[in-house]
Amino acid sequence: MEGNLQNLFLGFSTVFTATNLFYSLIGCLIGTMVGVLPGVGPLAGISMLLPTTFGLNPASAIILLAGIYYGAMYGGSTTSILMRIPGEAASVMTCIDGYAMAQKGRAGPALAIAAIGSYIAGTLSVVGLMFLAPPLARFALGFGPPEYFCLLLCGMVVLGYMTGGSVVKNLSMIVLGLLFGMIGIDQMTGYFRFSYGIVALGDGIGIVPVAVGLFGISEILATAGQTKRPVVIKPRFRDLFPSREELRDSVGPIGRGTVMGFLIGIIPGSAHIISTFVSYALERRISKHPERFGKGAIEGVAGPESANNAASEGALVPMLALGVPTGPIPAVLLAALMVHGINPGPLFIKEQPVIFWGLIASMYVGNLVLLLLNLPLVSIFVNFLRVPYKVLYPTILMFCVVGVYAVNSSLVDVGIMSIMGLLGYVLRKMDFETAPMVLGVVLAPIIEVSFRQALAMSNGEYSIFVQRPISAVFLVGALAMILLALKPLIMKKKDWRERLTEAEKSN
Amino acid sequence: MTIDRVSGTFFILLGLFVIWERRVLPLGTTGNPGPGYFPLLLAILLILLGGLLVIHGGHAIALRSVKWPEARTAMAILGCCIFATLGMETIGYRVTMVLILGFLFGILERLKIWQVLALTLSLALGSFWLFDTFLKVPLPRGGFGF
Numbered sequence: 001m002e003g004n005l006q007n008l009f010l011g012f013s014t015v016f017t018a019t020n021l022f023y024s025l026i027g028c029l030i031g032t033m034v035g036v037l038p039g040v041g042p043l044a045g046i047s048m049l050l051p052t053t054f055g056l057n058p059a060s061a062i063i064l065l066a067g068i069y070y071g072a073m074y075g076g077s078t079t080s081i082l083m084r085i086p087g088e089a090a091s092v093m094t095c096i097d098g099y100a101m102a103q104k105g106r107a108g109p110a111l112a113i114a115a116i117g118s119y120i121a122g123t124l125s126v127v128g129l130m131f132l133a134p135p136l137a138r139f140a141l142g143f144g145p146p147e148y149f150c151l152l153l154c155g156m157v158v159l160g161y162m163t164g165g166s167v168v169k170n171l172s173m174i175v176l177g178l179l180f181g182m183i184g185i186d187q188m189t190g191y192f193r194f195s196y197g198i199v200a201l202g203d204g205i206g207i208v209p210v211a212v213g214l215f216g217i218s219e220i221l222a223t224a225g226q227t228k229r230p231v232v233i234k235p236r237f238r239d240l241f242p243s244r245e246e247l248r249d250s251v252g253p254i255g256r257g258t259v260m261g262f263l264i265g266i267i268p269g270s271a272h273i274i275s276t277f278v279s280y281a282l283e284r285r286i287s288k289h290p291e292r293f294g295k296g297a298i299e300g301v302a303g304p305e306s307a308n309n310a311a312s313e314g315a316l317v318p319m320l321a322l323g324v325p326t327g328p329i330p331a332v333l334l335a336a337l338m339v340h341g342i343n344p345g346p347l348f349i350k351e352q353p354v355i356f357w358g359l360i361a362s363m364y365v366g367n368l369v370l371l372l373l374n375l376p377l378v379s380i381f382v383n384f385l386r387v388p389y390k391v392l393y394p395t396i397l398m399f400c401v402v403g404v405y406a407v408n409s410s411l412v413d414v415g416i417m418s419i420m421g422l423l424g425y426v427l428r429k430m431d432f433e434t435a436p437m438v439l440g441v442v443l444a445p446i447i448e449v450s451f452r453q454a455l456a457m458s459n460g461e462y463s464i465f466v467q468r469p470i471s472a473v474f475l476v477g478a479l480a481m482i483l484l485a486l487k488p489l490i491m492k493k494k495d496w497r498e499r500l501t502e503a504e505k506s507n
Numbered sequence: 508m509t510i511d512r513v514s515g516t517f518f519i520l521l522g523l524f525v526i527w528e529r530r531v532l533p534l535g536t537t538g539n540p541g542p543g544y545f546p547l548l549l550a551i552l553l554i555l556l557g558g559l560l561v562i563h564g565g566h567a568i569a570l571r572s573v574k575w576p577e578a579r580t581a582m583a584i585l586g587c588c589i590f591a592t593l594g595m596e597t598i599g600y601r602v603t604m605v606l607i608l609g610f611l612f613g614i615l616e617r618l619k620i621w622q623v624l625a626l627t628l629s630l631a632l633g634s635f636w637l638f639d640t641f642l643k644v645p646l647p648r649g650g651f652g653f
Contacts, residue, residue, distance in 0.1 A: 051644050052637075168563070169511075172518055172556040179525060179549050186542035191532055193542055194525075217588065224580035390616040394608050395630060397584065401591045402600070402634055406644040411592050418588035425581060429573050430510045448545045460538020 004130060011357030015365055020063055023056070024362045027064040028369045031071015036079055036381050037392070042072035043438075044216035046332050047208045048399045050339070051406030058340035059355050063362040065336050069329060070122060070363065073312045074370045077114040077305050078381060081107055082235070090308035093276040097293060097300030104296050108239035113250050113298055114305040115374050121258040121306035122367040125313035128262050129320070130360050133349060136321035140346035143322075145453035146464050150474035152447045155324065156440075157478040160485070162267060162274060163433050167485040170436050173427075177440020178447070180205050187449055200412035207335040209404045209413040210441050211328060213420025214434040216400045220393050221425040235382075240375055242298070250302035253283050257306030264307070265314020267326065275311040276304035313363065320356060322346060324446075328438040335442070339407070510573060511564025518557030525550035583615055599649025600639075604631035 014020060034045035046068050053061035076091035081098035094114065101110040143151070160170040183194045184204030195201035242250070257279040264275040283303040284293045293300050316333075318324050323344035325331035334344050342352055349356045374381070404417045424434050458464035466472045525546055535541025587607045595603045605627055613623040639646045 052642055055643055166511075168556055168559045169514070172514075172553065172560065175549055175553045175556060176518075176521075179521075179546065179553065182546045182549065189533075189542050191542040193532060193546065194528060217585075221581035221584055222577065224577040224584055390618070391612075391626065393584075394611040394616075394626075397587065397611070398604060398608065398630055398634055401588065401595075401604075402638055402646065405595070405646070406638055409645060411596055411647075414588070414595070415592040418585060418592060421588060422585055429575070430514050431567070432514070451545070452540050455538060455540065460536070462537075 004134070007353060007357045008130065008361060010353060011359070011361030012364075014059055014354050014358035015063065015361040020060055020358070020362065021365070023060045023064040024067050024366050025369055025373075027067020028071040028074075028366050028373065031068035031073075032075035032078075032370070032374060032381060033384060034068060035072035035075020035077075036384050041215055041219075042069055043211050043329050043332060044219070044396075044400070045072055046329065046336075047211040048216065048396075048403035050208060050332070050336055051403055053336065054339070054406070058337070058342055058352075059358045061336060061340055062333070062355060062359050063366075065333055066359055066362060067366050069333065070309065070312055070366060071370060073122075073309050074115065074118050074374055075381065076308075077118070077301075078111065078378065079385065081110045081114065081301070082382060083385065090273050090276055090311075091305075092273070093280045093304040094301055096280075097295075097297045100294065100296035101298070101301065106296065108235040109242035109246050109298070110301050111235060111378055112240045112242050112375060113246065113302050115371055117250065117254040117257065117302045117306035118309040119367050119371040120254050121261060121310040122313060122370075123364060124258050125262045125265075125310040126360060126363040126367070129313055129317055129363075133317050133321040133356075136317065137346045137349045140322045143346065143470065144468075145450040145457060146468050146471040147474070149447060149450035149454050150465055150471035150478075151322070151324065152443055152450065154474040154478040154481075155326065156436075156443070156447075157481045158267060159326075159436055159439060161481045163436055165431065165433050169432050173432055173434065173436040174440045177437035177442075178444045179440075180210070180437075181441045181444020182448070187445060188452055198412060200408075200410050204445065205416055205441055206407060206413060207331055207438065207442050208407045209416040210420050211332055211438050212400050212404050213417040214424035214438060215328070216396065217417060217421025218424025218428060218434070220397055220400075221421060222428055223389070224393070235378060240378070246298045249298050253279070253299045253303035254306045256282060257303040258310045261307030261310030262314040265311030266317050273308075275307040279303035279307035319344070320348060320359075323348060325439065325442060328435045331439055331442040508570050509564050509567040510570050511560045511567035513570050515557040515560030515562075515564055518553050518560065522550040522554035522557060525553070580615065584611070587611065595649075596647045597649055599651065599653050600646040601631050601635050601653060602649060602651075604634065 015024065030049065031042070031045070034042060046065055049068060050065070053064055056064065073090065077094050077098065080091040080094040081102050084095045084099040098110045098114065101107060156174050157171075160167050160174055163170045181204065183201055185191070185195075185202050186193055192202060257275075260279055260282070261275040264278065280293075280300060280303060283297075283299045284290050287293065287297070287299060289297075312329075315326050315330050318326050319330040319334055323334065323346065325334050337344050337348075337355075342348070342355065400417065401414055404413050405411065407413060427434055454464055455462070464471075465475060529543045529546045529550065532543030532546070533541035534543045534547065587610065591603055591607060594606075598606075608627040608630055609623060612618045612626050613620070618626070635646060638644045
């Protein structure tokens with residue numbers, strides 16, 4: 001406890017410099033814009049802006065990128081409430097009651113409660129992250145290749161199960177991502193694999209062109225030709241204050257959303273999306289007036305918004321403690337650390353205390369900055385929604401191209417981005433989730449090397465994976481997930497995942 | 508033909524392609540896997556998953572009911588990405604972006620000429636200044652040094 005407080009003091013001394021405060025502020029502002037604009041999710045936003053951090057020191061860079069990440073989570077609620085268009089996927093549930101409140105002239109309080117809930121959830125989740133990540137990292141120091149292989153295998157099965165839609169389709173996406181991750185030089189033997197004489201492919205396919213292609217370009221392609229001008233409700237600052245009753249009704253949902261969101265956030269998959277659905281369902285179930293849900297219940301805004309912000313910070317726990325991303329956004333943040341010469345993994349917190357604790361402290365500051373800036377500036381952010389799409393998408397396309405090129409100064413990366421954009425566009429039409437594929441690309445080299453090193457350790461005996469207790473636990477976890485996934489096929493009954501997917505599509 | 512069956516067939520063919528392409532890589536043994544081992548495992552897994560999609564995909568939506576109203580515009584935008592890939596190092600970032608943005612704003616979206624000029628020049632030159640000059644991330648200048 002005392003050690004944590006001392007480290008937190010170190011973190012605040014890192015953040016409370018004019019430069020880092022400035023980057024935290026800028027990150028939050030850009031993140032909010034990214035969250036507000038439909039079609040530019042946090043993943044594409046962070047990937048596109050990654051090159052802008054190259055000239056910064058690692059602490060400033062990660063503070064800026066993390067600001068964009070949780071800023072986007074805040075910003076996503078604005079379009080959901082004012083236009084019934086989720087700025088990003090985790091804001092889908094906010095649309096229901098948030099927009100209903102806006103139609104009743106209560107857009108201001110809905111936005112205020114979303115911001116307050118996000119602030120509380122964000123801040124409390126940082127406390128959780130602060131206390132959970134260091135001991136988890138210490139525990140993971142005992143992990144060898146077999147444990148890492150089984151952890152990643154379990155993580156991928158959980159990812160396949162927890163991402164919405166068909167498990168088979170999600171697993172196909174993971175395997176496809178792993179196959180793309182095989183391209184390049186084999187780390188253990190130096191063989192060139194599937195590179196077809198293109199030297200630039202020797203280092204493999206980068207996460208940034210894949211992420212920007214699948215999430216940025218494919219979104220532009222899928223929404224091309226859109227001419228509809230959105231109707232935007234513009235709230236005034238004086239209308240933002242919620243009533244005493246609305247505040248009282250929000251306390252419980254914010255608390256429950258925070259705890260649930262943080263815990264769900266640690267699990268691989270679309271955790272921040274799932275947490276909002278679970279939170280909404282729970283609030284509706286325990287409400288004395290469930291009939292108000294869907295017609296403008298403040299609990300339907302407070303719970304999901306708190307849950308998605310808590311989940312987005314919970315997702316950083318495995319990334320910072322183990323060096324294992326649980327979703328595409330932590331994967332890009334991990335790539336950002338690597339670009340700055342930092343090796344993620346269990347030793348990260350010990351070896352890079354300034355960056356880790358600086359990031360933690362910046363989150364406390366960033367959440368406060370978002371609360372203080374977002375509400376007064378909401379009418380300004382709303383103006384971004386008035387930019388016609390035919391002006392917006394070429395601008396986003398330009399940033400995609402320059403952002404991807406700038407990472408390695410490589411046009412091959414721009415080509416990969418284009419191919420991934422086309423693939424993502426077709427896959428969307430075929431009803432596939434592309435997030436598992438991104439994670440497959442990132443994890444492919446780690447999982448393969450762990451597998452081969454584990455076999456080298458055991459002289460080729462596969463029993464090493466079940467003899468070591470931690471790896472055996474992960475394998476049992478993976479098996480349990482597979483059985484759960486098979487249950488609806490055997491029982492011929494809709495499970496919670498199918499109901500969730502249907503609810504998501506109906507909004 | 509449903510979308511799941513089409514996707515499943517694609518995955519099976521892709522898996523077979525990977526198995527064929529992998530033949531030049533040493534496979535190693537089960538106890539000491541070589542560089543071709545993991546790709547082979549993944550290809551087999553992809554074929555199995557593709558097979559499952561084909562078998563269970565009968566109830567998915569039909570391919571012909573998938574609408575592609577934006578496909579022409581999407582292909583034009585994708586063409587711009589390919590043009591950037593092929594042309595940026597030859598004609599430079601600024602010229603490439605002026606051509607791409609000019610095409611998108613002027614021809615595809617039919618904005619007024621002054622809007623096209625203002626947006627194209629400000630975005631192409633502004634992004635060059637931001638990344639290359641201000642952030643010191645080098646962008647290609649092309650054969651003309653521009």
